[in-house]
Amino acid sequence: xxxxxxxxxxxxxxxxxxxxxxxxxxxxxxxxxxxxxxxxxxxxxxxxxxxxxxxxxxxxxxxxxxxxxxxxxxxxxxxxxxxxxxxxxxxxxxxxxxxxxxxxxxxxxxxxxxxxxxxxxxxxxxxxxxxxxxxxxxxxxxxxxxxxxxxxxxxxxxxxxxxxxxxxxxxxxxxxxxxxxxxxxxxxxxxxxxxxxxxxxxxxxxxxxxxxxxxxxxxxxxxxxxxxxxxxxxxxxxxxxxxxxxxxxxxxxxxxxxxxxxxxxxxxxxxxxxxxxxxxxxx
Ligand code: AHM
Ligand code: MG
Numbered sequence: 330x331x332x333x334x335x336x337x338x339x340x341x342x343x344x345x346x347x348x349x350x351x352x353x354x355x356x357x358x359x360x361x362x363x364x365x366x367x368x369x370x371x372x373x374x375x376x377x378x379x380x381x382x383x384x385x386x387x388x389x390x391x392x393x394x395x396x397x398x399x400x401x402x403x404x405x406x407x408x409x410x411x412x413x414x415x416x417x418x419x420x421x422x423x424x425x426x427x428x429x430x431x432x433x434x435x436x437x438x439x440x441x442x443x444x445x446x447x448x449x450x451x452x453x454x455x456x457x458x459x460x461x462x463x464x465x466x467x468x469x470x471x472x473x474x475x476x477x478x479x480x481x482x483x484x485x486x487x488x489x490x491x492x493x494x495x496x497x498x499x500x501x502x503x504x505x506x507x508x509x510x511x512x513x514x515x516x517x518x519x520x521x522x523x524x525x526x527x528x529x530x531x532x533x534x535x536x537x538x539x540x541x542x543x544x545x546x547x548x549x550x551x552x553x554x555x556x557x558x559x560x561x562x563x564x565x566x567x568x569x570x571x572x573x574x575x576x577x578x579x580x581x582x583x584x585x586x587x588x589x590x591x592x593x594x595x596x597x598x599x600x601x602x603x604x605x606x607x608x609x610x611x612x
Pocket of ligand 1: 417418419420421494495496497523524525526552
């Protein structure tokens with residue numbers, strides 16, 4: 330495979346099938362059966378199966394790892410690319426009809442951040458949108474009149490206006506609270522839905538700000554998973570001219586990953602806000 334085009338096409342097909350599932354399927358969180366007696370699957374599991382099926386048709390894909398699978402799965406041993414994905418991030422927001430999304434990290438070889446070739450996310454909101462970070466550019470597509478239409482390339486400004494602070498405030502360390510309060514005192518506006526895809530998409534589209542999910546007393550290593558959530562968005566934000574670090578000031582994309590479900594505290598934003606994070610954390 331000379332380009333990633335067939336992979337992007339499989340992602341587009343999956344986006345349509347997942348959107349159809351979101352729109353038409355009964356929300357079911359249990360073992361219940363539908364009228365025909367078929368087992369109804371949770372939407373996130375259904376989304377996972379859709380993506381796995383689409384990727385299994387592409388021989389260049391060696392293996393996949395998904396938030397819904399305990400271990401990575403080999404598809405084509407002779408393949409070159411490995412793809413990690415979160416099939417339906419924020420699925421708990423579906424019952425309140427907020428935006429959700431799918432996140433993909435595409436690796437040339439093993440699942441290590443240094444091997445990431447491209448990152449893609451799909452937003453299932455009022456519109457169907459897709460953002461790809463590949464070959465140094467962040468491209469934004471909106472699905473209109475039957476196809477994904479390319480918009481202007483996305484860039485983060487030096488400094489933004491939005492603040493998306495994740496995690497339970499009760500368990501934030503004091504220096505983190507100081508950081509978040511400090512940004513609000515500077516005039517930043519709160520933008521946090523609890524869906525990583527729409528929250529980071531909003532900051533990116535509006536030109537900048539900070540999304541944070543710190544290590545907390547109840548979750549010292551944060552909540553968000555390196556492979557399915559953090560690395561792909563770190564790749565998108567860096568490609569757009571922003572920065573993405575952990576609570577020790579290390580580039581997220583320099584971190585190792587020993588287990589597909591490993592998590593890390595994470596801070597993604599424009600340069601000004603990341604400098605504020607470093608100051609607050611003393612790193
Ligand atoms: P999920 O994979 O179970 O949907 O959880 C991931 C989501 C992210 O989309 C979001 O950023 C985060 O969890 C919100 O967590 P919190 O409610 O603790 O801030
Ligand atoms: Mg998720």
